[in-house]
Amino acid sequence: VLLSNFSELRASYDFIIIGGGTAGLVVANRLTENADFKVLVIEAGVSDANIVDVQVPYLSTFLAKGTPYDWNFTTTPQIGLGGRSIDYPFGHLLGGSSSVNHFTYTRGSTDDYNRYASLTGDSGWSWSNMLKYFFKNEKLTPPADNRDTTGEIIPAVHSTTGIMGDSLGGFLTPLDHRIVSTSSQLSWEFPYNQDMNSGRPLGVGWLVNTIMNGARVSSSTSYLAPKYLSRANLDVILNTRVTRILSTSSVPTPVFTGVEFAASAEGPLLSLNATKEVILSAGNVGSPHILVHSGVGPPAMLSALGIPLVMSNPSVGQNLTDQPLLPLAWSVNNPDSFDDFVRNTTLFNQTLVQWTQNRTGPFVTSAGVNHLAWNRIASNATIWTQFTDPSAGPNSAHFEMLFFNQLLADLVGTGDGNFMTIVVSVTSPLSRGQLTWNSSNPFDPPNINPNILSSPFDMFVMREAIRSARRFVAAPAWSDYVIASASTNATSDAQLNTFISANSLSLYQSCSTNSMTSYKSTYGVVNPDFKVKRVQGLRVIDASVLPKVPSAHLQVAVYAFAERASDIIKAEWA
Numbered sequence: 001v002l003l004s005n006f007s008e009l010r011a012s013y014d015f016i017i018i019g020g021g022t023a024g025l026v027v028a029n030r031l032t033e034n035a036d037f038k039v040l041v042i043e044a045g046v047s048d049a050n051i052v053d054v055q056v057p058y059l060s061t062f063l064a065k066g067t068p069y070d071w072n073f074t075t076t077p078q079i080g081l082g083g084r085s086i087d088y089p090f091g092h093l094l095g096g097s098s099s100v101n102h103f104t105y106t107r108g109s110t111d112d113y114n115r116y117a118s119l120t121g122d123s124g125w126s127w128s129n130m131l132k133y134f135f136k137n138e139k140l141t142p143p144a145d146n147r148d149t150t151g152e153i154i155p156a157v158h159s160t161t162g163i164m165g166d167s168l169g170g171f172l173t174p175l176d177h178r179i180v181s182t183s184s185q186l187s188w189e190f191p192y193n194q195d196m197n198s199g200r201p202l203g204v205g206w207l208v209n210t211i212m213n214g215a216r217v218s219s220s221t222s223y224l225a226p227k228y229l230s231r232a233n234l235d236v237i238l239n240t241r242v243t244r245i246l247s248t249s250s251v252p253t254p255v256f257t258g259v260e261f262a263a264s265a266e267g268p269l270l271s272l273n274a275t276k277e278v279i280l281s282a283g284n285v286g287s288p289h290i291l292v293h294s295g296v297g298p299p300a301m302l303s304a305l306g307i308p309l310v311m312s313n314p315s316v317g318q319n320l321t322d323q324p325l326l327p328l329a330w331s332v333n334n335p336d337s338f339d340d341f342v343r344n345t346t347l348f349n350q351t352l353v354q355w356t357q358n359r360t361g362p363f364v365t366s367a368g369v370n371h372l373a374w375n376r377i378a379s380n381a382t383i384w385t386q387f388t389d390p391s392a393g394p395n396s397a398h399f400e401m402l403f404f405n406q407l408l409a410d411l412v413g414t415g416d417g418n419f420m421t422i423v424v425s426v427t428s429p430l431s432r433g434q435l436t437w438n439s440s441n442p443f444d445p446p447n448i449n450p451n452i453l454s455s456p457f458d459m460f461v462m463r464e465a466i467r468s469a470r471r472f473v474a475a476p477a478w479s480d481y482v483i484a485s486a487s488t489n490a491t492s493d494a495q496l497n498t499f500i501s502a503n504s505l506s507l508y509q510s511c512s513t514n515s516m517t518s519y520k521s522t523y524g525v526v527n528p529d530f531k532v533k534r535v536q537g538l539r540v541i542d543a544s545v546l547p548k549v550p551s552a553h554l555q556v557a558v559y560a561f562a563e564r565a566s567d568i569i570k571a572e573w574a
């Protein structure tokens, strides 16, 4: 039930979930399958209902900084970006980042999950065991254009019976057949992969999106659909910021028993008890932020801030892992590229009307992305004399390409003419950043330093990705289409480095600030059962616990981790 004010809260709950985002709503749904569990979700942001920019895939770029739907974070100056600070978005609304993200549904590789199993000492994280959680999550549906998708994916890889709807892209563009042709013309570098969600993502393949019937699917529209939200044992309160998790100071093991929250920085501060557990699902910045303000973090920093130490954990906020991206544009022979939507209000409005009336047309896509390509640095590259491979194994990409049917106005501005953009991204980065704090006020944001492209390895991968993208568009399939590069003609390493530093951004899906490690590891923030090390009554379940970044976009890993976490909690309290 969606509560309208604090007076409707119960006196206490069995479980209090902090953050109604991607992971938090999965856990809320699964725990309330047990009618005996009383569950409260506390979400800082607004409702996601009836927001056109949330629903219409093409409009997702309007959900960025400056809107009430974003946390409006900015990074510290980034050395790898020539000293620039960049926006660092996270969803500030029900559904969290799944309500603002760009829809790509990518599971990652068998290696990623098998590495999670070996790093945590818990075989439950292996690919073969996690498949059932991908299946509990996914509900594959037909694309918005209802075309025959034979050959575009392998149906057996997907589930049609889960909770979160997804589909192949619902509006084709002139890029699509050229991309597929390139995969046969340059098959040694860009082999066709009929399903990149099979655990073997390398190659060029059709993209599945978290879009159903032409509209966004988030954790809110799926796991908190009306039939779940109406459960009598589930309460959800919005516009409410958790400031701290409350603990009893029992020595040697502190017990977390409730949460403190407020409607605004002006207060008043209220508190509530959780009789079974507090579950922290506030995301990769939000969760370590709340831990630190609750006294769980690096002791020297807590003492400098004057926050009483509850449990020393130097790993909180460390290990921030970010996948950098770089847009590369080409001018093209295609008067129907999506560039006119940015320049021609009449066309934009007509296309929006088409979407509103029958959920079809270009706006069912995120700027026309229907394909991705994943690739690796050659095993005989000289870089391997200096660096150990950070990827999880031979099935895992070092870099990625995403193909857009326009210039990305939100990233690089507008231009005259028609364009396509290949966004290249470092999928398995070596750089690590961190969060630090210099205020004891929970309403002040932390210092966010993702340390983008600080490792020379990541710069190397980005240069290789640019060169690979250029080889891609040099295939015969593009000879009548691509006119010229609209980004850079730099060729030397030094020139490319300058271009990369000046133009790279983040893929906006960071992780691992509360890394999960094995029970015996002293490093790390949570154990394989999501419990915060050395305390009781508290788990963290969200992107912050991923032991390493997967070779993928993050949301599927987050959904699958949250599904398994729910099973673990239910088994423990059965």
Ligand SMILES: Cc1cc2nc3c(=O)[nH]c(=O)nc-3n(C[C@H](O)[C@H](O)[C@H](O)COP(=O)(O)OP(=O)(O)OC[C@H]3O[C@@H](n4cnc5c(N)ncnc54)[C@H](O)[C@@H]3O)c2cc1C
Pocket (backbone or CB within 6 Å): 018, 019, 020, 021, 022, 023, 024, 042, 043, 044, 045, 089, 090, 091, 092, 093, 094, 095, 096, 097, 098, 100, 101, 102, 103, 104, 105, 106, 240, 241, 242, 243, 281, 282, 283, 284, 286, 287, 290, 507, 508, 509, 510, 541, 542, 543, 544, 553, 554, 555, 556, 558
């Ligand atoms: C712009 C953008 C584009 C992306 N594109 C893709 C993509 O195309 N494909 C993909 O796979 N992934 C993508 N991602 C990444 C993916 O969406 C996230 O990694 C994932 O959704 C994170 O889930 P989470 O549960 O960790 O956090 P979130 O979903 O962010 O949830 C955290 C929730 O906690 C709330 N919260 C935080 N602090 C507090 C507090 N103090 N009190 C109460 N509530 C609080 C937040 O408001 C939020 O609702 C994108 C992310 C962004 C931001």
